[in-house]
Amino acid sequence: MDNNIKIGDIVTRKSYGGDIYFTVEEISLKRDGEKVCILRGVTYRIIADAKAVDLEKQDTRKVLEEVRREFIASARNAYRRSVPVYRPAFLWGRVRAARVLHIDGSKDFLYKSFDYYKGAGVAIVGKYASEKDQPLVVREYLEYYRPDILVLTGHDSFKKNADKQNINSYANSRYFIEAVREARKYQPDFDKLCIVAGACQSYYEAIMSAGANFASSPGRILIHALDPATVSQKVALTDERKLVTPQEVAALTSSGEKGIWGIDTRGHLRWR
Numbered sequence: 001m002d003n004n005i006k007i008g009d010i011v012t013r014k015s016y017g018g019d020i021y022f023t024v025e026e027i028s029l030k031r032d033g034e035k036v037c038i039l040r041g042v043t044y045r046i047i048a049d050a051k052a053v054d055l056e057k058q059d060t061r062k063v064l065e066e067v068r069r070e071f072i073a074s075a076r077n078a079y080r081r082s083v084p085v086y087r088p089a090f091l092w093g094r095v096r097a098a099r100v101l102h103i104d105g106s107k108d109f110l111y112k113s114f115d116y117y118k119g120a121g122v123a124i125v126g127k128y129a130s131e132k133d134q135p136l137v138v139r140e141y142l143e144y145y146r147p148d149i150l151v152l153t154g155h156d157s158f159k160k161n162a163d164k165q166n167i168n169s170y171a172n173s174r175y176f177i178e179a180v181r182e183a184r185k186y187q188p189d190f191d192k193l194c195i196v197a198g199a200c201q202s203y204y205e206a207i208m209s210a211g212a213n214f215a216s217s218p219g220r221i222l223i224h225a226l227d228p229a230t231v232s233q234k235v236a237l238t239d240e241r242k243l244v245t246p247q248e249v250a251a252l253t254s255s256g257e258k259g260i261w262g263i264d265t266r267g268h269l270r271w272r
Helices: 059-080 089-093 106-119 131-145 172-187 204-210 227-236 246-252
Strands: 010-013 022-029 035-041 045-050 055-056 099-104 123-128 147-155 194-197 215-218 260-262
Touching: 010 035, 010 045, 010 059, 022 099, 059 099, 089 172, 099 106, 099 227, 106 227, 123 131, 131 147, 131 172, 147 172, 147 227, 172 194, 172 204, 194 227, 194 260, 204 215, 215 227, 246 260
Parallel strands: 099 123, 099 147, 147 194, 194 215
Antiparallel strands: 010 022, 010 055, 022 035, 035 045, 215 260
């Protein structure tokens, strides 16, 4: 019994103990008539597939209210931990935070990230592009908007018990890798363009080798929807005379050091 699962439903997986909320994005039928659903995380940047019979439909209104409260709390906590000591200077126009170009494979997460940046006073241009399209559009957006920080994210996953060094073990990591490479062709200087890339369980080592400053996920774990924005905000609001360390980033994100890591990166807060 699949409880009449439909596209757009919020569900959990019975086989995983209902640990994560997902939205049903696609439904396909196998030759034997069995329904298979493509799922995207509601609070985490995870993509998965599951048989419809393994899914349990949730009360959409109740879940969305729970998620709304959770996002507000996450944003507040991250902001408190990373609030700049230069806040009074912002009010007087004495400093300029970095320009952030945030390209996201999730419209919902893009909007939530936009609100997060706005609350911290960071200049943000947000663009929706599916993970597979990001390598195709990133150069055009970079040339037009000329950001200081680039975020490339969406949803991803790692096949259970698969080879971590095989790109085919990941749902979307190849697209983040390709997009980072394209971005580095535009600006090879890691201090002039900070790149934050990846999603849940992404191929961290390959994304870093492609040219990212920070990436997910060294521990192949789930990362929160706001984690990429938290990292880019930290870089945007750190004095250009200082470095942002991976340890600082890990302390700010929900996923910690196994979720997002990287290299020492120069801040982009400039005094006028």
